[in-house]
Amino acid sequence: MRYFVCFVALLATCWGCKEDPSATPPPAPTLTVSAQSVTLEAGKNLQTSVTIETNQDKWTASCPAIVVWCHLQTQGKTLVITADPNTGSTARSTLVTVAVGTGSQRLERTVAITQQASEESSEPEPEEPDDPDKPEAGITLTLSSESITLPIAGGSSGFITVTSSTAWSATLPVQDAWCSLTLTQPLGFTLTAQENTIGTDRSTTVTVAATDGTASVTKTLVVTQFKNGEVTTAFTDPYFKAFVLRNYDKNKDNLIQSSELENITHLSITNNYIVDLAGIECFINLTQLTCSYDRNLTTRNSIKYLDVSKNFNLTSLSIEGTAITSLDLSKNLQLEFLSARYNDDLPAIDISHNTKLIYVSIQGIKFTGLDVSQNKALQHLSIDDSQISALDVTHNPELTTLYIQNPLEGTSFSTLDISKNSELTVLICSGTSLSSLDLTYCPKLTRIACNENNLTSLNVTNLTELEYLNCMQNNLSTLDVTSNPKLKQLECSNNKLTALNLVNKPLLQDLKCAFNDIQPSIDISKTAIEILDCRGNKKLTTIYVKPGFIAPSAFRKDPTANYVVKN
Known part of the structure; x- marks a missing residue:
């Protein structure tokens, strides 16, 4: 899933620079798009372009972060739109926002993108026998937001996306003439307000209704416009x-x-x-x-x-x-x-209402539980230095990064079920009390740190993309890494290993296997190892190396282990 995955908080702007009264002010930005809507077929590698006309040097284009099938590329004054194949039985749509300028000089134009349904998927599925216990399929209707704030000086603010399984309509109360509504079927609508000159805050409600002729569902959107005026007293600190x-x-x-x-x-x-x-x-x-x-x-x-x-x-x-x-x-x-x-x-954080959350990081907070069952869009979850003793991530199928490490003293975190997290690429579960870890259903993992646990076994044979593995300070007696050709760093010190087969490891650069029982030899001749620590393996007598080998300063071994060239 695409996501942006980084958010940057910008520093507050400093006012106070004097402007030269004789300087010519920059022209007000202009912006037009050659098409307000485009339709793409369901097939492969579909692409179209929209011409952007503006008097500004820079412009941007974006679509909602949750839309991963639509890709945007800016080329001069052209916006190139590419869609992934639509294999579903229904059409899908999104809204691309093109913008220039900043602050009060910002201009936005929208382009509605619709991709047709796949013909292969449009065939009716065979009817299932009646199930008296199965509920009837109802109308689905969701809004991208339940509330919106419109500018004090008037104008529009954002686009409300409507997702519905059938036809829908949106209406405003007739008496609230200060607010108007512009429909962009079937995608959603835009709200526009007149300038608020009445001296008080005001609000209204948009009612969105969907019907299939026999049943109907309604949702409401609260619209607020604050008054213009002095708010100094609101700041009590x-x-x-x-x-x-x-x-x-x-x-x-x-x-x-x-x-x-x-x-x-x-x-x-x-x-x-x-x-x-x-x-x-x-x-x-x-x-x-x-x-x-x-x-x-x-x-x-x-x-x-x-x-x-x-x-x-x-x-x-x-x-x-x-x-x-x-x-x-x-x-x-x-x-x-x-x-x-x-x-x-x-003492606690409730994120059950925040269904759009993609990134959550919690550290050094002493609460004992976190419910992420409603955060199905979650991609990154990090919990560090907490008293959480259990975590259910089975409702987070989009999760790519999971950190659970260093629980506070007295906290036992003994089980972790990641069987529903097939998109995981990074798993860090260090310093917990895990006695088992099943990685069978996470084939995309590239980085694992499960050190300082109570593991007696660890199966990574299905992880062909694995690049980093840290399983130090466990109770492992065997470790098979022969099926991990991309492995670059392996840390398995302080276990009970008696052998370590490094066949098929051309990229391995860092190996720490100290304080095990590896005997009588270890072969690093077919690797790219630059850092080695194999101390504390008392029965290790031979380290096989490639011809021309010169021991780097970062190699650490016991005096009883000797380098032997292997042709």
Whole structure:
């Protein structure tokens, strides 16, 4: 699955640079696309292009991260769109967003992409006999978001994707004329607001209904537009207020207006004196929030209160070294990235509502459980220095990276079921109490660290892509790596191995097999080993090497083991 897998929190923009009044202002950006919709067939290697007309040097194109079948490439003023073959029995669609400019000068245009269903898959399946216990198939209807915030100054904000098994419609209350709706069937709709000049916040609700003629299903979307005006008093913490004034008080009146904050999408806070982030809700279009501490200081930050329940557009949240005691993420339905490190007073994190999460990293938090059963899009999960004693990842089929290591003293993590995680490429389960580890259903693994456990056996014969294996400090008496031709680094010290066959290892560069019972020889003549540690194998007398061998300084062995050239 494609994903972007890295989120970067940008530093707050500094205002205060004087502009030359005689300088010619840059032209306002223009943007047009040659087609607003394209249709692709279901077959192989399908490609089309859209011409982009703009007066800007740079432009971007993107589609939702969860869409892995559509690929974009920019070539000059041309957008090349390529689709994977559609083998399904239904058509699929997505929306590509083309953008130029930033902030208030940002312009966006959308291109609807539809790929037809496969003809081979469109044949009706044979009817199954009636099953009185099987529920009737109902209408499916989902929205990409349950809430949206529209700009104070008016305009649109994002595209709401509708996924439905049948025809659908979307309506707004007639009395809410300040908000209008533009349909892009069958993909979804866009909402546009007039400027809010009434002095109060306002909201409305979009009702989306799907029907097949006999039954119907409805979903609602809450639309909010905040008032324009001064919000200085919302920032009750003097250090946070000073931070906001220093960075975002555009007109230098020592007050904070809604309009000064509504276009801010990234916020990074490293001030070690801020206690309360009240006022964060005024950043209505915030997508990335980072709360960390200054590593040049000996103390961590003092943040105790963080309420992001009104930051509906948040996709990335990183909290590090805070003193917060609770974290409510139930309203952050767009969240894709979550990092929580060393928040010692946080007793639990509930991510059951955050179904779009792709990356979760938790470290140094003393809670005992984490439910990821609702996070089916999860690709990266890292848990380090915790009191979690069990973890169920059987509901996470997209998982590619799993870290579970260094449970806190007194915590026993004895079982791990990865039989449903066939996409795993990286597995780190170090320092736990695992007594068994079944890797049968994870053939794509390239990196494994299962050191410091209680393993008595480890079968890696089906892992032909394996490049790194660390199984040090277990109770292994045998280890077969003859079926791992891509292995570059093997660490198996402090076990009970009596032999180690390194046949078919042309890429092996690093071997640590110290403190075993390997005897009487080990053959490294067909490898590329540059680092070797085979000390503590008391009965090891011979190390076979290639002709012309000169022992590198990184080779460590007992005096009783001798190098012997093998032709």
